[in-house]
Amino acid sequence: MTTKTLNASAAGLGFLPAVFAIVLGLGVVTLTGHVQAAALHDAAHDVRHATGFPCH
């Protein structure tokens, strides 16, 4: 029983950490690069221009 679950975990859930990191990473980039809230936009303004994001 235990062995079976371990196998399922290795095969089926092995990609979960990678998916989690990709979602987290894209979330961070969306926040710093795209969200138009005024405070975020002003703080990230120079970075958005320098990094090639559409800014305003």
Place this chain on the structure above:
Amino acid sequence: MTPRMTCVTQLASPATKQMYTRILTSALFAGAAAGLIAALLQLVFVQPVLLHAELYESGELVHFGGTPVSAHPELPGFDLMRDSLSIVFTMLTYTGYTLVMVALMSMAEGRGAAINARTGLIWGIAGFIAFHLAPGFTLAPEVPGVAAADVGDRQVWWTATVATAGAAMWLIAYGGNKISYLIAVALLMAPHLIGAPEPDSFSGPVPTEIGALFAARAFGVGLAAWALVGTFAGYFWQTEGERAEASA
């Protein structure tokens, strides 16, 4: 009875936990290091061009008037609040990039690819193409003050272009057959053939010389930063893996 209990707690097996730690640790180290250097490069090479453009954006300087305007005005110097925020946000942005890159590296290693600082350099260049060069090929890095279409429309196009270019990079690296190369070429070209949202008219008050220098500097610093992203991501992925093995 005990094995049944073990079954339930296997959702996060030690191997899975170790994988979370390895991905997050490598990505944070690589993102912070590459982001800090990128921020300093931007402050030295991009920020003066941006500040120069803002003098025209605000109307403080006007070109094509009656008299020629000096190309070397006095620029505002280092602004502690503004530039510190830029450093923090650059480090955050590049940490976002390294989280995605290290995750993809872990998948590629699972398929047998060698991941280290040397191969990481190629990953970094591919990342630059996907996240910076591809969208910038049609939506050129914008100096403050340029005329541009609605920001929401441009963000949709930017995101779609990054997604298609990223998929193309993966297909070129791991597709392994002629069809995948053809699909990659189509994915790379499609957003630019379709075209990005464009402004209805040109109203930018910034001299073309400044706009061109800004785009060149943004791409140059971007390439340097992404080369570091890939190299650091590959390096930390490898060393964190060795450390985990040694302590296991």
